[in-house]
Amino acid sequence: MVEPADIDALVEEARRAVAGAGTTEEIREVASAVAGKKSALAGVGRGLGALEPEQRKELGRRLHEARAAVDQLIEGRRAEITAAELARELAQSRVDLTEFIPGSVPAPKARGHLNLVTQTQAALEDVFVGMGFLVEEGPEIETDWYNFGALNIPPAHPARGMWDTLYLDLGPPESTLLRTHTSPVQIHLMERAVAQGQLPIHAVMPGRCYRRDTPDARHLPVFHQIEGLVVDKGISFADLAGTIEVFTTAYFGPDIHSRLRPAYFPFTEPSAEYEVTCTICLGSGCQTCSQTGWIELGGCGMVDPAVFDAVGIDPDLWTGFAFGFGIDRCAQMRHQIADMRVLTDNDLRFLRQF
Numbered sequence: 397m398v399e400p401a402d403i404d405a406l407v408e409e410a411r412r413a414v415a416g417a418g419t420t421e422e423i424r425e426v427a428s429a430v431a432g433k434k435s436a437l438a439g440v441g442r443g444l445g446a447l448e449p450e451q452r453k454e455l456g457r458r459l460h461e462a463r464a465a466v467d468q469l470i471e472g473r474r475a476e477i478t479a480a481e482l483a484r485e486l487a488q489s490r491v492d493l494t495e496f497i498p499g500s501v502p503a504p505k506a507r508g509h510l511n512l513v514t515q516t517q518a519a520l521e522d523v524f525v526g527m528g529f530l531v532e533e534g535p536e537i538e539t540d541w542y543n544f545g546a547l548n549i550p551p552a553h554p555a556r557g558m559w560d561t562l563y564l565d566l567g568p569p570e571s572t573l574l575r576t577h578t579s580p581v582q583i584h585l586m587e588r589a590v591a592q593g594q595l596p597i598h599a600v601m602p603g604r605c606y607r608r609d610t611p612d613a614r615h616l617p618v619f620h621q622i623e624g625l626v627v628d629k630g631i632s633f634a635d636l637a638g639t640i641e642v643f644t645t646a647y648f649g650p651d652i653h654s655r656l657r658p659a660y661f662p663f664t665e666p667s668a669e670y671e672v673t674c675t676i677c678l679g680s681g682c683q684t685c686s687q688t689g690w691i692e693l694g695g696c697g698m699v700d701p702a703v704f705d706a707v708g709i710d711p712d713l714w715t716g717f718a719f720g721f722g723i724d725r726c727a728q729m730r731h732q733i734a735d736m737r738v739l740t741d742n743d744l745r746f747l748r749q750f
């Protein structure tokens with residue numbers, strides 16, 4: 397015979413089963429087990445018919461309360477599970493729309509740029525590298541030998557007057573100076589090539605040079621040169637002229653050409669001044685070019701055999717040419733800058749134009 401305590405135990409059992417259900421599927425199975433037609437509580441209901449009316453009434457009331465309580469437990473748990481599952485589904489399918497909102501990007505920091513002279517040097521290097529030259533550099537403080545002696549300009553030679561030299565009092569054994577041109581790099585390069593057996597040479601040598609000059613529209617005491625040197629077998633003056641012309645049109649544009657005029661330099665023989673079409677009037681003649689249509693850019697020539705002797709290269713086996721010109725002067729001509737001094741004035745109104 398069923399006692400009220402048995403019904404309480406069944407309710408308690410149902411409570412535990414319901415609490416253990418975690419998914420919709422589980423709560424459906426639990427509901428069927430504890431409140432369905434085949435559940436223990438249903439069995440109790442079916443047994444009521446065999447009881448005395450008084451007992452049946454009492455137990456029936458308890459059974460009714462128990463089933464209502466179990467139904468309530470099931471529905472409560474089912475609601476919890478549904479809510480949790482919905483929340484989980486929403487979390488998984490959530491789209492973060494903030495990803496599509498443009499962010500607040502901090503304003504870029506104001507950055508400087510390369511000075512026109514540096515830009516010009518890079519552009520010149522690019523042209524020569526494109527022609528197969530290597531780029532080499534050397535020291536700005538030189539000995540008398542590298543700046544003059546090895547370049548066929550012995551002490552007291554009148555040609556030294558061509559360069560107003562800034563000497564450094566660094567003491568014996570050798571007189572030192574701030575290089576007046578990039579030509580000493582040629583000597584270093586040839587010495588290295590001879591020592592390492594690396595002839596031939598095809599190189600350009602850009603760098604800073606110093607002369608005791610008063611700054612004016614076309615001169616600076618600190619300026620930049622680029623020097624070229626080719627040492628190879630069978631090199632002729634025609635190779636020099638052709639190289640100069642190819643460079644000129646490549647750097648200044650197809651309207652600007654070159655010409656060579658006889659000149660004298662101690663370290664080249666024969667030597668020439670290198671002139672290019674006036675970039676202002678394009679050759680028709682103007683005040684800048686003194687109505688000639690041409691502007692001098694630099695010097696060049698075939699390497700003097702005495703220079704080859706100084707570095708140990710056999711002038712009967714090897715020939716070569718050299719050329720050099722001002723990088724600042726190139727920038728001045730290409731951009732039609734009237735006064736070269738603006739290149740070093742640090743006036744932002746000027747510098748920002750390039």
Ligand SMILES: [Zn+2]
Nearest residue numbers: 674677682685
């Ligand atoms: Zn002109």
